[in-house]
Structure formats: structure tokens, C-alpha cells
Amino acid sequence: MPIPKYDDLFNPLLQAMHKLGGSASISEQEDEVAAILKLTDAEVSEIHKGNRTKLSYRLAWARIISNANGILTIQQEVYGH
Helix, strand or coil: CCCCCHHHCHHHHHHHHHHCCCCCCHHHHHHHHHHHCCCCHHHHCCEEECCEEHHHHHHHHHHHHHHHCCCCCCCCCCCCC
16 A cells, blocks of 8 residues: 555544554654554655655644644654753
8 A cells, every 4th residue: 555645644643643542752653553554664664755754754744734723733842952
């Protein structure tokens, strides 16, 4: 199965967030969405540009749009100085 377009990732992303208790790191979200969609390791590893995967890139857009529409809330992580 090819990696779905970002607008086809809204439901799997929401399912993943529900399954993960409503809060999860980006990598946890990616892993759970990949499991829900039954993606192979090769599909998950498919590169979009540089070293970013298609799944990572498209899920980022799904998160941004979900956040803009009030469906999900993106909390910024704060790193050390």
C-alpha cells in the first residue's frame, strides 16, 4: 500500500491518538499510524526529500491541519538551553 496523502491520514491519526491515550510523541504517532495502516517497513522508510520519510511529512501536514481546525492540539516541546 502506498503512503496515503495527508488528507487520507486524518482518521488513522485520530485513531492512533485515541489508542495512545490522547497524547503521544511524533514517533509514537508515526509508529501507531503505520500499524493501523499495516504499512511494511519499506513503505514506512520511503523517503520524501532528504532524510524525511513520506509518512513523517504527510503526517506532519495532517497534524497541522487538524490543529488549525481544532481537532488536535499540538503542544510544543521545550528543549534545554
